[in-house]
Amino acid sequence: MLLSVKGLSAHYGRVQALSSVDLDAPEGSIVTLIGANGAGKSTFMMAVSGVLRSISGAIEYDGRRIDGLPSDEIVRLGLSQCPEGRRVWPKMTVLENLEMGAFSVGDASLVRERLERVYSHFPILEQRSAQLAGSLSGGEQQMLAIGRALMSGPRLLMLDEPSLGLAPIVVEHLVEIIREIRNSGTTIILVEQNAFMALGLADTAYVLETGRVALSGKASELLKNDTVRKSYLGV
Amino acid sequence: MLMVFLQQALNGIILGCIYALIALGLSLIFGILEVANFAHGEFYMLGAFMALFSMSGLGVSFFPALLIAMIGMGIIGALIERAVFRPIVGKPLINSMLLSFGLSTALANLALLLFGADPQKIESGLADYHLRFFGLHLTAERLMVLVVSVALVILLAWFIQSTRTGKAMRAVSQDRVAAQLAGINVSRIYTITFAISGALAAAAGTMVGAMFFVSPEMGFSVVLKCFIIIALGGFGKIRGVIVAAVMIGLAESLGGGFISYAYKDAYPFLLLVLLFMLKPQGLTGGSGR
Amino acid sequence: MRGKGILRSVLCVAAMLSLGCAAWAALPDGNVRVGVVMPTSGTLAYDGGLTLNGVKMAVDEINAAGGVSGHKVELFIEDSAGVPATAVAAMEKLVGMQKVVAVIGDFGSSGTLAMMDVAKRSQTPLITPISLAPKITELGNIWTFRGCDSSEMIAKSFTKWAVAEKKLDKWAFIGVNTDYGRGSVDAFSKKVKDLGGEVVYTEYFQQGETDYYPIITKLKASSANALCMLGETVDLSRVVSQFHEMGLQEKITIMDPTSGTFNPKFLELAKAKANGIIGASRFVASIKTPKAEKFVADYQKRYNIPPEKYAQAGYDVAHMVAMAVKNADSTDTAKVREALAKIEYEGPQGKAHFDAKNQLQIGEYIIVVKDGKFEIVAGPIMAE
């Protein structure tokens, strides 16, 4: 088990955002979290990344407790997150954004290699490499954010709504890229509003409702589950 | 009349360079930690005393003393960040305003207690060498101030633009959470920011101590002026802050020389009001794109 | 013993309440309480400290010699910080709570002018040791005294000498932007014009200013052959060094007629650049009279620096107050005021008395700075 979360609870001020969430991500798998806006999906990711500090419960990564570690150490251990809402650095160039994504990587040739790989996934980023990130269109910024998260060479990649604002052809391409990343050995946790896409991609799935795990199981089975179909797939 | 104008302009530019050094540090702190540091003027004052005592106590000459002051204030700046500002990062601005105001008063009074109210002069040994060119007059000391501050500003701009740490500083200022997720140790960046700002303020203080004097209350008025400069130049914009600093220097010098010197502290404010009327986006604010 | 003391104070208070501000026939028991308002912080702290040195030395002398008719003089010192509002608050405290017989202060003319109303309302004599603004003794406030020369008196004596003897006819003025600075510049400009000279440039600066290049640059472009500076030690030392940085010393005679800079601190700050500055002063450490020599020796011994006119002023004014209390043989403030107005005093600076406007009448010495010393070149010159 690469990531094993037990009894994770988190607070934003007085608001309880997560209550006693258990989640397992086996090495090499794709795990998806689905749920309405505000169900706690992003909070979960921020807690695992060490950005949200007021948490209780245990987060084990590769057999080692990481809850309480500072976020930069967590990144160095191989966890990376592409946050919701892109959050690129608008006044830095595309290339600088990507370089900073590899902040924890010391080896310059490794950085170059990963940069090439990101460019091969998203050729538009190479064309725009000298442009300020803030001048990119929304969809291009989304690609940059995903590329930046890949630059640290994660063993566990957490993607928070990566398809947001992307053209259908790019979403299609993104699905291929996510598969490819997984096939190269990276474990992925995926949060998506596009539940069809997420359940189609994932091995296991967790449904979050107001901070609790309401349902979990094989993604292919949840795809057939009536509640899921009605509440999250809209069919 | 033209010569007087040019001489006043030259004086103003030198003054502006000093302001730029202090304001840039203040702007970095504001942009990266999102705290207002009213005690920044005291960093400048303590830096000047550090240089003064290095010269009188250790017997070193001016330039090594400048270096010692910069390093010393870098360290003190870093310690103050850890002890005082770290706990209030992310809290509303009023917290840091009140806290740093208190710190400013405490440091100024501590200096008054330790060093006395007497103003003292740092002897660079350069004030007695005179340069005359095209009818303009410049002492070697002022030339040194010009060269050192321009060099420091260029060094800072290069550092922020091109080094890994500098880029990380920009990343933190633009989106702190994204920087954390990229593996940047944000706390370390905060400390480095304070260290750099402290060192720049110390350099400015030392040079002002040579041109004018060192005294415990020298920091207070300068910090207000620097907040005006930051407002003029645009928050977190290096080029804007430099341009604004030189503009304020020129406004004081030319306004003081040609209108009335008794009200020269009013000119920066007038400039600020004027600019906000004409160009609400700030000096280097673009047309929206 | 203790109980008796308390009983007596209760009776005193009761007496005061029943009689209003009653007068005692003779000095009551207890110390003679004297208030002092001086800047001990802020930009005037250094200069204010010098005056305070003189006051303290005088009081120690008086007490060592048995006090005023056997009563010790006790000082109550408040900080004005050079801010008029603070000075007023300090004076209110001294007259309201400490019940002092007289107040010595303030340093700056603005502070003194502000306190004058309190003096009148509380009927407490206020004597300024230093404030030079002519207005102070022109307002007709009988409760306020000036224990030194006014800038107008200095102006008369000094310009008479400078225009007539030194042939300086094109004057520039740099003054601090306060009542003292503006008042003095007006007084000097008028006298210069009366004597046929010309005023070619006038500029003011804020107290505590550091950068005088804009002024010096304009000065350089003017036709002035004399620069008259009016301000305090620290500010003027910056003016002088920037004056030299611009290389004006060969072209322009530099003068500090109210000799605000004639003190050791200034010499330390300005070093060789102080040489050649001409000023006028009612006092300088090189005066050769027995009173002056004793004062200089005692002060040097006590403070390790030679005295200048700020210390002398504090010293003289404290003696004057003590003498007035002794002559009045009362701590009633009205009687002390009357006695002070009639005083015949002789101190280190010579013989002095107050005129009808409570202005001290004394002569001026013309002094020049030479190799870190103050040399008398003329005087004493009386104003009339």
Added chain:
Amino acid sequence: MNLLEARDISVSFGGLKAVEGVDLSVNEGEIMTLIGPNGAGKTTAFNLITGFLAPDRGTVAFRGRDITGLPPHDIAALGLVRTFQKTNIFAETTVEHSIAIGFHTRLKAGLGSIVFGGADARAEGREVRERAREILEFTGLAPWAAHLGKNLPYGKQRMLSIALALAANPALLLLDEPATGLNPVETKELIDIIYRIRDERKITVFLIEHNMNLVISISDRIAVLNYGQKIAEGSPAQVSRDPAVIEAYLGRGFRHAS
């Protein structure tokens, strides 16, 4: 007559031609959609139409009147109102009050009478309250009327930005990616409200959207931009069969997925 007629509009940033010689027309009463790859210039085209950017070349006419170069608030006052990609609401204001503010920006009573509470302003106050109520009911936000904008769920925030646009009384409503970030259930609600805006309020709708399920099902016509140029225009069926559109935007998997 076309409600909106943009002819040959072009703009470039630096050397980059963001929009190049594009003609766009919207007929009264239709739902028109602009699609295209990320960075194709869709939002830039909206900015040109609504006056947030001035075109280097070309003209924009609204109800037959040339509005090229007019400032955004004047264009909005003519009835051409837009929403933004990033949800643009008053975070610290209640939903009801936000909509009232939306009205005030266009009502006639002068500032003086609002401040001094003249009869005009009082009458307007009543009118505003009634109409705000009506819009709240229409958009289904009535249960949230007393909540602060920032405390609404994301889907409701997007609905509020549409409600704010409606308060400005548009004849043509431009929606920039309204379905982004909505889950399938919320998307269905959005489709419903767009139909009702058109059918019940007689407002023409022009949108930018990537959610092809939504686009195909509600659009009367679709225009496609790629690299700043229009590469196709037509009915959903025509456009989704167009090889150039499949190549540049939809992807070959599209037919299969839908």
